[in-house]
Amino acid sequence: MNETVTVLLDAMPYVLQGAAVTVIAVVGAMFLGLFIGVPLAVGQVYGPWAVRALCGLYVWFFRGVPILVLLFLFYFGLFNLVGLNLNAVAAATIVLGMTSGAYQSQIFRGSILSLAKGQLKAARALGMSDGLAIRSIILPQALRLSIPGWSNEYSIILKDSALAFVLGASEIMARTHFVASRTYQHLPMYVSAAVLYFLLTWAGVIALRALEKRVRIKGYVH
Amino acid sequence: MNEEFVFLLERLVPALNKGVLVSVQLIVPSALLGIFFGVIVGACRAFGGGILQAVANGYAALFRGTPLVIQLFILYFGLPGVGIYFQPYTAAVIGFTLCSAAYHSEYIRGGLLSIKRGQELAAQALGFSTFTTLVWIIIPQAFRRALPGCGNEIVYLIKYSSLAYVITCFELTGQAKIVASESFRFSEVFMVVGVYYLVLVSVASYGLRRLEKRLEIPGFGH
Amino acid sequence: EEKVLLNGIDANYPPFAYVDQSGKPSGFDVDAVDWVAAKMGFKVKHVPVDWDGIIPNLLAKKIDFICSGMTITAERAEKVNFTAPYWEVKNVFVTKKDSALKAEEIYGQEVTIGMQAGTSEQKWMADEKEKQGWKFTIKLYDSAPMAIEDLVNGRIDAAAMNYPPARDAEHKRPVQIIGIFGEVEPFGAAVRKEDKELLDTLNKGFEMLKADPYWEELIAKHLNK
Amino acid sequence: MANKKTRNLLMRVQGISKVLGGREILKSVSLNLYEGEMKVLIGPSGGGKSTLLQCMNYLIVPDRGEIELDGRRVDPRKARELCEFRQQVGMIFQDFNLFDHLTASDNVSIALRKVKGMSRARARARAMAELERVGLGDKGHLYPAELSGGQKQRVSIARALAMDPKVMLLDEPTSALDPELVSEVLTVIRGLAQNGMTMVMATHQMGFTRSLADEVLFMQEGRIIEQGSPKELLADGSGTRTLDFCSQILDVEGAGS
Amino acid sequence: MANKKTRNLLMRVQGISKVLGGREILKSVSLNLYEGEMKVLIGPSGGGKSTLLQCMNYLIVPDRGEIELDGRRVDPRKARELCEFRQQVGMIFQDFNLFDHLTASDNVSIALRKVKGMSRARARARAMAELERVGLGDKGHLYPAELSGGQKQRVSIARALAMDPKVMLLDEPTSALDPELVSEVLTVIRGLAQNGMTMVMATHQMGFTRSLADEVLFMQEGRIIEQGSPKELLADGSGTRTLDFCSQILDVEGAGS
């Protein structure tokens, strides 16, 4: 028992450095995913068939191929091919972000579809172009409704970021493994990693819940 | 070339086919149970009062907050410490269901909160109890809105089912790992595995799209 | 300025390679490579890399060589060049401390043996079991320490693995080594096929290391604690 | 109308107050509903008519005040009691609130099945009968998003009627209807009134009010400031606020004709 | 009304047809709108009034037919042209369609800022002026869900007026209003008419129609089956379908009074 505590305390600074790597990758990926996901969702709902098909293809590919394969494909293949010499963390962030874009687009798509048709009609009737109507009427409402889905995506990416280790990014999970292998304290190490992930998720989820409350539109259930 | 082909046909494909069968046996029940419990938990989180809501929120926070691999690890390697022994398959399905339900609950919660209050009022005015209002009026609408998000979760589940190999339930990825490290043809093996997952995800996406179309409310869409 | 060569290690493989309490790579292989580098006049940095990605990392030039308890196998040799073996490990059976199971009895009994999937010892076991008609059941794990974990849990009767990690486990968990099996496995450092020069440098370096008294020191420090 | 006095007291609303968004929307409103009576709520926009009607059903829980139906006080904290109470009090919303995911006929039948426990077939038959009554016999299969404004309004009326409530609360049930339908729907309502249905209705149909209302309640700023029979309140020269208000309607209707 | 003939043709609607849900809702409807003219659409529920008004704005793209404004044909496939066209054609919806996430004043000002490119301050001032005009000067900070039915209706009128359109399409703009407000809003509309605003309005306000409409169009089952000045169509004994229909309103309003 005593030994366990010593191991955990010793490992803490080392694992926490990994947490910094994790947080950078996750926050980067979330925002990249947002910038990819919003146009994808809009394209899927409002685009002409060709755009819909293209967006669908993107979503199909990035949701369909395991992230590990994507990481390999991009880091060892595509990025090298185009002469992009990224470090492991940057590469992982980009791949995670592109993948998350596909997932986030589905969340936004669901929210857009749940808005009443009249909102878009009214905007059009005022002379707004579809682009403007989507930007100033549809998205502000849809993004509000997307916050719960977003918090799911956040907690998933947070944990998917562990896969970045295959590229050599030494984040929380990799470091946990290292310490566990050296000390044979597998269970205590994994449990404390779980606690660390939990705290990170919790912080993000709390922030998003607060945001959700703050921007809540009056007149919906509850 | 020829040798590659023989390896593919005689070694890899049979192993992967064996694995994919296990994967499907893991995914289907976990997905169905996950949605079922996800709806219940989501409803408790949005509408349950006091204790019920707190417990449901705590559950969702815990299972979204910690990595699935650690949940599985604890279910399989940790619980024997208190005398509970699960079969690998059982542990995997329990783990996947619990985790999946937590994520579904968040999408459902978002869907529930996107329903206009008038719907709830109208049901109550007809004498619906809170429970029947939920079951017959609010959830059917919320579920439609949450469906794209829930689709994400099912896709994630398909891919995360690969973690079952960690607790010795050798499904698609597990089989692939064996073949790959024996033959050391990592790239080839994982490209083929990628195709397998792509097929699984495509089937699921197709099914989800069909379901979405079927449930579409005439005149409501954009 | 000098070029720094990157050595990819599997930091989950003590005592050959792991990260120490301060987070620095250490272990038998790490110390050995450091000595070789100093002797042969190049700089080296050790990078922990996921075992699954270690050869792709090498081939994509993210690392320059691998010296991390890698068994020389024909399949791997198709992709990379190995130095001459610098170490050989035996494979052993491990049981719970209080178990009465004997190594010789394992083959003929209906017991369950855990081992890491995809390793050479696993392949040997599976092949031999087929040939000899042995009765035991094989249960596969993602890594050897997990097999130890389940051994302690009582789900399996014995675990089969390389000697060094078994030794390590013996110190830290209530388990014991009960005997050896299979073939010895030679460890070598791996380089890209085209890096002939580096291969020579490493071969020369290890030759010198083995002739040096520091070699015994290393063994004492890491492998025969 | 003297005979009204001898009727049984069906519903008693006592001292209802409600604060919404920091403003007191209802200020201690009381009213007694006798069996078979028809009360009309009238008054300027934002005066609290919709809020009062919703409070009478506990859709908005009042901050103070209480409600009795058939002499039994309703306790809004007892879920079961509340549901039974609401089954007996029908409601037609100003903005319809049809269930978006159900067809017109399912909108009408769902409460019959899930609340009253009717079989699917019987509920369906009843729903079709009600839709027929409001002239939508051939629209049962359409979803709310496919209906015109007036059609939605009529489905919502059918939905409430199907529950056979003892009291009906109607929040401007004819506002979205065209004149033909107004008269049709008012005929339905008139029929209900003659069959002894007790009703409270927010409306601006003055002619209808005159001919059918037993009592007119004039609401302004959360208070019932005038009440009485339409004859009294709307008599020429009565000088009431109600007359003042209603004369605008005639102004509008009459202008230039 | 002879002078109307000399006015310029502002908008020409030619042979509009539309199929929705497998049924032909509009059957080759045509109409000419002269500058400063006020046309009233009247007819039974489900007759296609809302659909026609929305087609005139290309909110529903007609299957056949075309629309000209100021002599220029509008091509609904050219996005830019369409937006400019719509800016000049204001619309008030039967069910308001206020933007749920914006306060009343932002509902009015958003298009001023984003479409007309006004500064925030100027747009705000204009929005407040328009809200003032419909009697909601003190409700600018409330969200749609906090407004009563009539208040929502008035915000939607203010929103359309703020854009200074050349033509206004009004889909029952007074249906949710109480009499006082009806007269207020109708006063606003009357003012617009007198200032030369061109309008098409679906309404059942007969008095208003009589006094202000230049032409009444009677729509039924997707066709304009009668059209003419209110005098002609509503003359006693004219025997028109319109008169028949409208007399019901008087029946209702008049009954028992």
Ligand SMILES: Nc1ncnc2c1ncn2[C@@H]1O[C@H](COP(=O)(O)OP(=O)(O)OP(=O)(O)O)[C@@H](O)[C@H]1O
């Ligand atoms: N949730 C809310 N928060 C704040 N204010 C509210 C809320 N709901 C209603 N109000 C306010 O309460 C007042 C009364 O609203 P109510 O809907 O009862 O009026 P009404 O008499 O039915 O008017 P109308 O004839 O226009 O339908 C309005 O001024 C409205 O702005």
Ligand SMILES: Nc1ncnc2c1ncn2[C@@H]1O[C@H](COP(=O)(O)OP(=O)(O)OP(=O)(O)O)[C@@H](O)[C@H]1O
């Ligand atoms: N999306 C749709 N799909 C199918 N049918 C539709 C759709 N939208 C409208 N309709 C039908 O078109 C008809 C005309 O509707 P519209 O809203 O134009 O009528 P209206 O004349 O405005 O009636 P009201 O006076 O009741 O508002 C109705 O019968 C309606 O059911």
Ligand SMILES: [Mg+2]
């Ligand atoms: Mg109201």
Ligand SMILES: [Mg+2]
């Ligand atoms: Mg209409």
